[in-house]
Amino acid sequence: MTPFRSATATALASTLLATMLTGCQFGGQAKDNTPIVIAADLELSGAAAGVGKAYRQALELKRDQLNASGALNGRTVELLVKDNRSDASESLRNIADFSNDSRVSAIIMGGCNECAVGAVRTVNEKQIPTVALAAAGAVASPVADRRYVFKLAPNAADNAGALTVELRRRNIRTVGVLRSDDAYGREGVQALRGEFDKAGIEVLAETSVRGTDTEVDRQAGTLAAAKPEALVLWTAPEQAMLGATAVKRAGFRGSLFLDAAAAGDLFLGTAGRAADRATMVFTQTMVIDDVIATTPAKAARRQWFQDYTARFGGYHGSSSFAGDALQLIVDAELRAGGPAGKVDRDGLRDVLETSQMDGLSGPIRMTPDNHSGLMPQALTTLVARNGRWRLAS
Template sequence: MATPAFDSSVLTRRGVLAAAAGSLLLAGCGQRNRQPDDDPTGSGAPGGHELVIGASLELTGRGAALGVPQQRAMEITQEVLNLTGIPVGNLRRTVRLEIRDNRSDPREAARQATELAQRTQVHALVGGTSTETSMAIVEVAQKLQVPFLSLAAGDDIALPLAQRTYIYKLTPDAGDVARRMARLIESLGIRRVALLAAAGLYGDSGVRAVRGALRDVGVELVRTVRMPASGRSLTSVARRAATGEPDGVIVWSTAPDSGAAARELRRAGHRGLLFFDPGAVVEDTLSGPNAAAVEGAYAIHPSCIAVSTLTTTTTAELARRDFTYSYIQRHGTFSGFAPYASDALQLLAGAARSAGSVDRGRLRAYLQTQVTEGIAGGYAFAPIRHGGMERDSLGVYVVSQAAWTRYS
């Protein structure tokens, strides 16, 4: 197989991110060092000397395949950070998590964000693995001026920036994913593809990005089919996407719909290749009912899967390896979607450390100075950019024997 082309112009920037990551990723090493109980920051931290982070996650409902791994990742990273505490001014603060189950309901997510911000007085919010729940939290967080780190995809989450000053997005931008996917498709000699995209803002971002990326590499997009609302049958839309026997079908959606779409496409007679965006890379997509349908499918995803001990040399790689092993030890298998929540906690810890305070406004200001290599990939936030993982963090994976394997 041919190897997809890489953009060498971004590799030096990735090296800078890796070099900058040391202090952030090593925050959990050593023994706890308690400091005096004075609080010169005037932050009025609830519950004592803590960094209190509220999370509204999809722990039940259709979004649980994405939400549950986030809770697991946050708990692992909380323990690591609390081994020493976070140096904030002349104090060391521990992390306290206030996690809520939004049941995959945007209205519940908005209610929880309001309660966490006003009653619990959290210093920051994390969550929303679906675009819909994230957008509901965005409105609350911006109005109440609470920093919010979204775990969902959808380019509109952090835009327009003038109206999203307290909002940050950790997932890759749709344009970066689509360009990597288009280069892969071209390298495989595929000339005609169909796009089966999710409903709503998430699918809208994918449709725009895929159309432009395929046009740039000269691959024909024969048709675009949108999925119905989550939970409804995908049989008819899969048949439409498979009509005319395209060489490949791009499934731009999140689990569990990604695996269900693959099954229905195979039932509709599609025998060509399948291509997934990062929202598919969770255990559910590879589960029993989906296994045969997704075997041989490709996915674009941050390079945090299949960690090799043979090439683990940098601080970021060591942190990624340790996180992966901890996750597998506790939960049996590793979810590629999980590291976003871990990175959210590390980014907030880094902002508090730099700001010398847990004041919400100062956390917001120092989040936009964070340049680091996280568990999922590289981040380079700036006053003019609050969203999107660095594009060179993305890798290409193929499903081989019911596992995500790095493609080369």
């Protein structure tokens, strides 16, 4: 072999070896450096913009934390965010656009119940894994018709059960109910009445409020006139605070109880006096600064609370659901594997369906029979004191 040919062969062998060492991992698979692209359809304007903003902030914070963690095997998380304007038709257009983008591994949807339920057919037809932060049971059930849809929010039956336990503990026998005029509100009243019947609690009055309503004096008057011992506010955060203020103005002096969907900002602002001593069923993370961090999971929740508060100047209760949704999808993407540089939506869906973690919101368990992952044990009792929510003693 001539010196030229020998040198050429040596150089070629070196090049091939370098390529194999830098381009391959265990099992001969090429290292995947492509970003994990996750889309988000959120209510950034319109009636539900307050919660939508909190979700966006949480997603951006969690993305930054994951990208800085060094735990993604050289990959990064990218977010594609679109505003659905709190409108189901706009949301459906966003879902279709995201589904047709081959870079997108999965979608996170906001708290709009009509948006999430209305997107089920498209999500299943496009076969794109979707985690919704909406509370309505119809988002993720029946599972047979929602193979690609998952839900990460408190469930109506769990909320109703926890509220009923607290009402019975207080010896309350008559209530009024202000509910949202949507699927979750109707589902909630049904769940409440089922629990109330077993506990011997009577509903003296029930009224509803739309997500776009900015005053609820008429409904408050009806509820106060019935003179129940307590009122249950089963609405979005804005309407819950409006309701608390309006019923006090209408002369109601009984106790207020809020379900988990009513959780908003940690500090109650102008509604603080009206909501004082109100009880809410929600996750412990909202008041984690009242909790001694005795486990790694509690320590992680406290750190999340502190990081969110430091960056955004306050804390919103529902932010942890968005953070957990992003974590679930990223974990599933990494576990699903698949060819480098290729999005494997079916593989990701299969992993999501058996995902378990002790998340920021509490224990989360997905199964093939249950796509609504937040466990009942995640819920605890909070009380409003001195203008903010506290852990009930």
